[in-house]
Amino acid sequence: MTSDPGVRVHVRDLGLACCAVEFTAAVARGLLTPAQDTDEPARAHVLVVSGTVTDALHDDIRATWEAIPEPRFAVAFGACATSGGPYWDSYAVTSGIGDVLPAEHYVPGCPPRPEALVAALVESVALR
Numbered sequence: 001m002t003s004d005p006g007v008r009v010h011v012r013d014l015g016l017a018c019c020a021v022e023f024t025a026a027v028a029r030g031l032l033t034p035a036q037d038t039d040e041p042a043r044a045h046v047l048v049v050s051g052t053v054t055d056a057l058h059d060d061i062r063a064t065w066e067a068i069p070e071p072r073f074a075v076a077f078g079a080c081a082t083s084g085g086p087y088w089d090s091y092a093v094t095s096g097i098g099d100v101l102p103a104e105h106y107v108p109g110c111p112p113r114p115e116a117l118v119a120a121l122v123e124s125v126a127l128r
């Protein structure tokens with residue numbers, strides 16, 4: 001997906017809870033564009049973690065991350081993926097995806113804004 005004709009990245013959304021709806025909203029509003037067949041290589045591969053991370057999901061999340069080709073980076077989208085959000089003190093909830101993989105960007109909000117996700121993607125790619 002891309003947010004700009006000059007910024008092409010492959011984005012995989014790991015939708016775990018309601019923040020995934022905000023990811024879908026970014027697509028529905030045209031802020032992200034579903035990939036079309038093209039020979040143009042992506043500048044990066046991105047895992048967006050949208051929603052609440054539970055301890056039971058760690059192995060599956062790591063497997064998903066390891067399956068993404070380099071160069072890659074991860075974005076924690078929303079308060080849950082960033083810090084556990086409103087469930088931070090639950091016995092089963094992880095206090096952020098940073099405990100599982102090397103996330104580069106943390107997008108705040110409950111829910112976060114779709115525009116903030118796009119800004120994080122553009123900024124991450126610009127740093128490469």
Ligand code: SF4
Nearest residue numbers: 018019051079080110
């Ligand atoms: S941050 Fe808020 S909107 Fe996002 S998954 Fe957690 S509770 Fe839902």
